[in-house]
Amino acid sequence: MEALFSVLVGALFAVSIYLFLSKHIIRVLMGVAILGNAVNLLIFTNGRLLREVPPVIAADEYTLQQAAANPLPQALILTAIVISFSFFAFLLVLGYRAFQELETDDTDEMRVAEPADEEAPPLGY
Template structure:
């Protein structure tokens, strides 16, 4: 099972790298989302995959039974999913706003769409 998930993780990272190297903003955003899912799956796989032994400490013991899954990565993934969704939502709104202002989805066209003689704020140190 871990070997199949390792292949899937590699596929996620490959697809995310391909999409992040694109010049289209929407593809970059999808690459960020796929990269986040790949990292979550990686953390989940590192935490051991087992369904036989629940991670519950028996009465009178100090540690869970041998071979049980680690619950910490699962809790981290739940937090990462929420943070990843908030980040993706923010980036989606930011990309949409950039498209409205510059009327371009391609990053090369966005650079050209910026006016050359636009006043720039002074640098302050």
Template sequence: MEPVFAALVGLFFAVGIYLMLSKHVVRILLGVVIFGNAVNLLIFTAGRILREVAAIIPEGADTPVGPISNPLPQALILTAIVISFSFFAFLLVLAYRAYQEIGTDDTDGMRVAEPAGEPLPPIGY
């Protein structure tokens, strides 16, 4: 099962990087989301996929009775999901506001520092 998840992680990374290299802001944002999901799946796969019981110690025992699953990767992934969702929401609002101001989501068209119809700045003073 782990080789399948490893291949899926590689596919997610490839698609995420491909989308982040685009010139459109929406595709870049989707690439960031897919890249974040690839990282989460990588952490989950690196924590080993086991079909063991949850890490609950029974009453009256000091240590777990049998083999248990590792809760650390699950806790890290849960935290990463919350952080990546808030990061995506911030970037989405930022991209929408930029689209409202500039009128395009193309990164080449967002060059407001060098408007097309304006004269060039002076070369020397």
């Protein structure tokens, strides 16, 4: 089962990198979303896929008596979900504002060319 998840993580990383290399902002944003999911799945897979009992210690005991699930990957994934969603929302608004101002989503057309006939101002004080 972990081998299947490893292949899926590799495929998600490959798709996200392919989308990052696109010229269109919306594809780059989809690459960010897929990359966030790939990282979450990677953390989940590294935490081992086991069907164990929850890591809860009974009131009359001081240690766990049996093997339990590792809560650390779950906590990391929950944190990563919140961070990746807020990052994606910020990039979505940034891309939308760039589209409103420049009227294109192509990154090559978004570059602003400097006028060639004007002199650059001096850099000194």
